[in-house]
Amino acid sequence: MATTALTAQIVLKWQNSFARLNRGQPGISGLLSFSEAWSIATAFLRPRDLADTTPSEHNMQDVRASFDILSRSKMLPMLLENFLEDMRKQLYLITRDINTMMSQYENTGDPQYIASLVYRLVEWFQAWSPIPELGYTVISAYKLAFQTHVFSVLPPSFSSGFKDLIASTFTLSYSTSPPSWTMGPSSSEVKTPPVRPDIPLWTAYDTLGLLDRYESLISSVCYEHIEAHVLETCTGKWGEPMLAPLREWMADKVVPWMIMPYARGARTAAEAQSMLQSVGSRFDFHVCKTLSDLRTREIFDIIIDYPDSLSALQDLKECLQRVDQRTQLVATLRKANKRRLLHPGADTKDILTQYVSIIRCLRIVDPPGVLLFKVADPIRRYLRERADTIRCIVASLVGDGESGDSLVDENEPIQPLQQMQVEDYTDPNWEPEPIDAGPDFRTNRPSDVISTLVSIYDSKDLFVKELQVLLAQRLLAITDGNYERERRNIEILKIRFGEAALQVCEVMLRDMTDSKRIDQHVQSHESLVLHPTIISRHFWPPLQTSKFIMPGQFKQIQDNYAKEFTAFKPDKRLHWLPHLGTISLEITLQDRTVSAEVPPLAAxxxxxxxxxxxxxxxxxxxxxxxxxxxxxxxxxxxxxxLGVLKEDDNSQYKLLETADASGSGSRTAAPRPANIMEDAPAVLTVQQQQAEQMKVYWKVLHRGNAHKPRVTEFGPDTDDAEDCSGYDRTIEQLGAFMEAARREGLVTVKDGVWKLNRQ
Incomplete structure (x- = not known):
């Protein structure tokens, strides 16, 4: 049994509800009008099948009056609940259309079926949508319920179809005049051409909430479109700037397309610009990143093509300021250098040429030099291990690279070699090192190319010695007496290496002019066919030596010349190097005369x-x-x-006084070896000089009787080799020498200790 208090409470609530629904009308007339309004409203809101073509009999004036009664009765929440329940019962109709159209798309792959589906869903949405008079709450609840159902039944294939449909809107936009936002002095209104075929599609997307749900997918379509355009228009094109045209393309083609997905609802150009600012910045970033990735992949060939590829390097510099791709650039270039440059098949001159191009190119991309420092380290270490690196650098310095591109840019001013200086932190122009610089990086590294190349080695003395060798070879090769080119080279090298380093080279050049003057004096006293080059032995690099003696008339000519020379310079003596130079001969035989210019040994x-x-x-x-x-x-x-000699079967050589009818001295025995030795340079190379000096050190090292050599064993921490006075080789050079001795079986090594082999 209900208590009196509960009964009273129920009676009170019933009276309140009756009063609210009856709205103060006499009797129950208000309640009857509410009942009629409820019937009209629910009938009007009940979702209908689009296939039902029966015309609606609702009077909109009665409908609005009914909604007004329900609102004043505070029954709109109950009405909304009833409407959503009715809609839930009819959702199978939408699901049916979705399945049908998605099946068509999956069978054909045509994104137009996705467009048809979108338009169909808009029809359903608009057909079931409550009238605006019901207020924002009812409309929002309906939209949420509708979209929730649609998104829950869309199959996974919808995403790919929707993406293809979005991509097709680029073509639709470009098929007509692209929409633009213009701001003139008299108007700031948005100008959009009336004929843009994709506008209804974007409006449908917005209606269904697809733009918000698939925002990242829409962005990815734009990213892929940008990437495809950059790759198509910029790949392999390095001779002209590409970043500025890409940004113009973005402004003309992509930005108008962006208005619909990202600036819908904008009423003025300023408002649209504000709405597009954030996404436009992202897309510009992607343009720079895509171009940077492309140029990074092409960087090795871009460097090869320098200076024709200057525009590509400038674009890359600007892109790297926008995106952080410096690490990828270093890794890619180092990998390409290792695969295509730093291997035994590459010529040293080609490696140096590419290294110089890398220096110049990376200084354009990164003026502080951090990228160059990171990329150059493996190249410098590899070049340091090549025996002919110094020679190639020196040959370029003295203009001996006529067969290829010079490492020295003629437009660069000639300046002394630069050395790294201790940083002066009191300098008002001092700047800290870049944030990505390594621990060994120094901002005051040499800036000119030659100083950078010379800095591969710890000392410039090696270059000076190689300069002396190369200059000696070039001077001895001159036959017309014109030394102006070499004199100019020496003056240039003085600027780079200093006066003191080139004193020996000046002596060598003076010897050549003195030699010509001495020869003129000797010839004035006795006309001789011999014209030797007379040099100062102590100021020239060691020359190739030979112990053979010129026979017959050649010996007599040498003696006569030496006699006249001694008369002119009593304190000097000539030491002949008969294997160097050439001799012009005219050989008279019985039936012919043979003229030839041959080496002294052949003569x-x-x-x-x-x-x-x-x-x-x-x-x-x-x-x-x-x-x-x-x-x-x-x-x-x-x-x-030349048909002067003939070799017989007994390996004897016979003089042919008469020409051999069988073929001008052709060999009847086994074919002679091909030219076993090319013409050796007259001057010993720096490596040959070091090898000869190490032989002297080896003799000192091994001096003593057979049972007790002077040094029997030594390791890295011993001083047993102090008797080798004048020894000035580095640990690396000593290690290379000892390794060569080990291969010859002269020494053995164990645990870092070298021992003489007494066998």
């Missing part, structure tokens, strides 16, 4: 044939002195090729 051999007609190689070698057999064969081959 010495043919002179011996004036004593007898047939010689063996051993007899010829014993006659003129100590020479190696390969050089003798090469010298004799010269006369065989």
């Amino acid at each position: 010495a051999f043919i002179e011996l044939f004036s004593e007898k007609d047939t010689w063996t190689v051993d007899e010829l070698v014993n006659k003129i002195g100590s020479i190696d057999r390969s050089s003798a064969l090469k010298a004799l081959a010269t006369w065989v090729d």
Whole structure:
């Protein structure tokens, strides 16, 4: 049994509800009008099948009056609940259309079926949508319920179809005049052309909430469109700036497209610009990133094409200021250098040329030099291990690179070699090192190319020695007496290396002019066919030596010249190097005369044939002195090729007084070896000089009796080699020498201790 208090409470609530629904009308007339309003409203809101073509019989004036009664009765929440329940029962109709159209898309892959689906869903949305008079709450609840159902039944394939449909809007936009936002002095209104076929589609997207739900997918379509355009228009095109045209393309093509998804509802250009600012910045960033990625992949070939690729480098510099791709650039270029440059098959000159291009290019991209420092380190270490690196650099310095591009830019001013300086923190222009600089980076590294190349090595003395060797070779090769080019080279090198380093080179050049003057004096006293080059032995690099003696008339000519020279300079003596130079001969035979310009060794051999007609190689070698057999064969081959000598089956060489009818000295025995030795340079290279000096050190090291050599063992911390006075080689050079001795079986090594092999 209900208590009196509960009964009273129920009675009170009933009376309140009756009063609210009856609205103070007499009797129950208000309640009856509410009941009628409820019936009209629920009938009007009940979702209908679009296939039902029965015309609506609702009077909108009665409908609005009914909604007004329900609102004053505070029954709109109950009405909304009833409407959503009715809509839930009809949602199968929407699901049916979605499944049908998505099946068509999946069978054909045509995104137009997605467009049809979108338009169909808009029809459903608008057909079931409550009238605006019901207020924001009812409309929002309806939209949420509708979108929730649609998104829950869309299959996974909808995303790919929607993406294809979004991508097609770029083509739709470009097929007509692209929409633009213009601001003139008299108008700031948004100007959009009336014929843009994708506008209804974007409006439908907005109605269904697809723009918010698939915002990242829409952005990805734009990103991919940007990437495709950049790759299509910029790949391999390095001769003109591309970043500025890309940004113009963005402004003309992409920004108008962005208005619909990102600036919908804007009423003025300023409002649209404000709405597009954030997303536009993202897309500009993606343009720079895509172009930066492309140029990073192409960087090795861009450097090869420098300076024609200057525009690409400037674009890359601007892109790197916008995006953080510096690490990727360094890694890509180092990998490309290792694969395409730093291998035994690459010529040292080509490596140096590419390294110089890398220096110039990366200084354009990154003036502080951090990228260059990180990329150059493997190249510098590799070049340091190549024996001919210094020679190639020096050859370029003295203009000996006519066959290829010079490492020195003629437009660059000639300046002294730059050395790293201690940083002056009191300098008002001092700046801290870049944030991505390594621990070994220094901002005051050499800036010019030559100083950078020389800094590969710890000392410039190696370059000075190589300069002396190369200059000696070039001076000895001059036959016309014109030394102006070499004199100019020395003056240039003085600026780079300093006066003191080039004093020996000046002596060498002066020797050449003095030699010509001495020869003129000797010839004035006795006309001789010999014109030697006379040099100061102590100021020239060591020359190639040979112990053979010129025979016959050649010996007499040398003696006569030496006699006249001694008369002119009593305190000097000539030491002949008979294997160097050339001799012009005219050989008179019975039926012909043969003229030739040959090396002295070939002339010495043919002179011996004036004593007898047939010689063996051993007899010829014993006659003129100590020479190696390969050089003798090469010298004799010269006369065989000229038809003066012929080799028989017994390896004897016979003078042909009459021409051989069988073919001008052709060989009847086994074919002679090809030219075993190319013409050796007259001057010993720096490596050869070091090797000869190490032989001297080895003799000192091994001096003593067979049972007790001076040094029997030594390691890295011993001082046993102090007797090698004047030793000035580095640990690396000593290590290379000892390793060579180990390969020859002269020493053994164990646990870092070297021992002489006493076997």
